[in-house]
Amino acid sequence: MTLWKLTLSYDGTTFHGWQIQPGLPTIQGALADAIHSVTGEHILPQGSGRTDAGVHALGQVASFASPTPIPLPNLLRALNHALPPSIRVLHVETAAPHFHARHSAIRKTYEYRIFQRSTEPHAQISQPENVCSPFDAPYTWDCRWRLALEPMQRAAAILCGTHDFTSFAAADPDAAQRESEDSRPNPLKTIYDSLLERTASRITYRVTGSGFLHHMVRNIVGTLVDVGRGSLPPAEMHRILAAKDRSAAGPTAPPQGLFLASVEYPSPAHPHLPSDKSGVTL
């Protein structure tokens, strides 16, 4: 029996999220189908966490155990051959015996992309980059407000540290349980980095934490946008965290701007293998 660890990238536009659902296209379902076509086995791969419909991944991690002996490079190539082009396996490695993509994860990083129209709405002549390109639209929030970066940065920094993030978790208890990283999600999470940067017509928010509640990143982004457009002072983030009430925070940002960027595990993850021979990337 071999335990496999896969690193995946996917365009979530046409999928109903990570979690397998009968009759609907999902990432987990497509991956299970690909594993079946390669190994002949019916195996449900475990992800580091669920992503919602329309949310993308640059580095999702999944694990599964299989008795089928397959050389490492062949597995990567065969899975990519079986998967649709909107899902790619970037890296395959064998994992240590007790590895689990979800339970072993210690940190996750998400990225959220906001498009900024770069001129005032009534400008008579302006530049082509002021329209959100159709090629960026599935991967960004085309935000109609002109956002002030510095107050957003101050608000984002307040989230660093260990807090109860109930105010930023989806209010729907079913949804919260569905997306949670435990069956009963612990609202205490540690945020290690919470940073915004502006490049040309895009604002990118990057957040690294010990774990995230359902809709937590999108609710943080919706609240940061309230700050950026001037409708919420940055220091209000303290009050919102203390309220432990979803209605204290801002709206939920749309899914298509969100990317699961990377998932970190304790190192060395594979004490039995030298790090330069533990995997194959294609």
Added chain:
Amino acid sequence: MTLWKLTLSYDGTTFHGWQIQPGLPTIQGALADAIHSVTGEHILPQGSGRTDAGVHALGQVASFASPTPIPLPNLLRALNHALPPSIRVLHVETAAPHFHARHSAIRKTYEYRIFQRSTEPHAQISQPENVCSPFDAPYTWDCRWRLALEPMQRAAAILCGTHDFTSFAAADPDAAQRESEDSRPNPLKTIYDSLLERTASRITYRVTGSGFLHHMVRNIVGTLVDVGRGSLPPAEMHRILAAKDRSAAGPTAPPQGLFLASVEYPSPAHPHLPSDKSGVTL
């Protein structure tokens, strides 16, 4: 009555091409719907030419006449508000009285993107950029062959000048008529530029011509790929042109790598307006 000239960009992935078809999503149909919602009029905009299902545009041009008086910046904003995010109006201007997006066009430029896996297929360890990203897949041909650029460049250069391009036109007469720029397409076209360049893991073909027959760019690319993988000597392009027979050329490249990059018109197109005040771009 005002004659409007629009410059459009679109992601063709989810559309059944440019031409309006009952019950199917098309670019022309979506644009007609947007014009209707803005002006209240049922007007079919004319494009510079038809693009096939899955083909994209960076700078398609469309024209339509409307009696509704609308300030220029408002028209751009209102059309983009009414259109799906996968279609954007980049520029709006008023056109000279006899302007027609198709009949007035004098040159068009297409771009075709080919993804190249950058190592040998049996390499044990390689780099992540060897997998075609899910975010590039809808906009590129993920070509499994390792292509030699220089022979492709020599073959592409042979196409420059005025030739009968029957060998590169779709064999299906209905399709040829459907896509043609005239109701009876003239197979004589002049190619001004026909260039390939390689950057990182992408080969880009750019071709500028007086006009293009149905599938002509995709059939050229399929033939250039035959040259790049070593199955066709570059000088065979002379024989293929002379044959005036579709079966002499290579296969049709897939649609998703193709972009209509730009359309050129005689300058000055708008003798009555100074060039810096003739349009608005947002």
